[in-house]
Amino acid sequence: MCALCGILGPANHWTDAAARPGVFTRNLDSLQRRRERLQRVACAQRVLSHYRLTLSDWQGTAYLLSTPTGKTEIVDNLTHLWAAAEKLLGRRCDPLDPAVINHLGPARG
């Protein structure tokens, strides 16, 4: 927990796995970790744009998820992201939803 703002530290998420022997991670150094977070924001943003939500990194420790009207949630990791998005939207975020798939465009290959 941050001593200044009281925000709980992020839980250990598999996409953010700690650097341990044998484990695949992009958390090997601070630059790589930062780069991965920004890339994650960019990837998630492509999907979230379907719902008109905006995601941004917050101090390298959390993410801010906002609606067009400015309603904002702080999220720790990708799992919390989808729960927070559903809370802001009042509906489910389903990757199998044809509307989401159409929004993202044709499949690769």
Next chain:
Amino acid sequence: MAEFTPVNLVTGFLGSGKTTLLQRLLADPALGDTAVLINEFGEVGLDHHLLERIDETMVLLPSGCVCCTIRGELSEAIRDLHSRRERGEIPVFRRIVVESTGLADPFPILSTVQNDPVLTHHFRLGNVITTVDAVNGAGQLGRHPESVKQVAIADRLVLTKTDIADPVSVETLLRDVQRLNPSAPLWQTADRSLDVDLLLAHDHFALGDKAERPLRWFAEEVAAGRRSTATGRNRHGDSIRSFSLAFEGQLDWTMFGVWLTMLLHCHGEAVLRVKGILNVANSETPVAIHGVQRLVHPPIHMTAWPDDDRRSRLVFIVDGLERGSIERSLETFLGVIASPLPADAILAP
């Protein structure tokens, strides 16, 4: 991951031979340094007496079914074993085996071990071993959804009592179990000796070691999942099916993470298992992923490709989801990132 003590779960429906299997496993000298946690449902526990081993590394969790009432107690019991081991009060153990009640949903137990803030730094999940009773198994799979789930999430399956069951019904049950979970290696207790090493030691985390045997086994398990596609639905749990997907070329790890977390958030109850080998952009060797419902193990960076096939391969066991929609969704998500960023690309914050 040698410093993390593996925690194995032995599950299976009531009377399916969990304690007998455990008794047999613990007799193996390779498992001499194993601590055992037994969860019993009912006022008078008997299973721990059947094991004929009462010592300080045997813990009984008697107050109810571990999956719904005493998850805190499970966590406390493992923490306590850990503290006593560190203080030198009990013999050093290198593995914990949890035997659940026959009615338990295995998922909360796995989730407790992986997500508990203390346990996560000292323990890791090992293989889940599910016993299936060859005499009563078919009936149990038909009547009790818990038993279907126990089979579907298993890493290793052991068909028990095959020596006293009718050979025809054993064959039928074998086919049903393999359709429910085609990628889990299956043993029959009656006709061959159990290889403790394959049953317990060859788990997801062994893929990050240098040994070749686990790599080969993992590839075989994924291949078994792929071969099963043609067998279709299972008559037990009609909506449960397994299928596999294969993708050419390298995939973007970050987008894959976005997709899988979104899928598991929305459909975690229905994705009983996902397992696979991924050809990740900017990585020479593959990454193994392994998930049970909403729980995903830390991804393992495999030391080598297990075979010549360089495609990403994923095996799913799902309840009610369509293969086509999962495949279309994943392909579309990955297609968004047509050219992954090179490893040395620097994005300005």
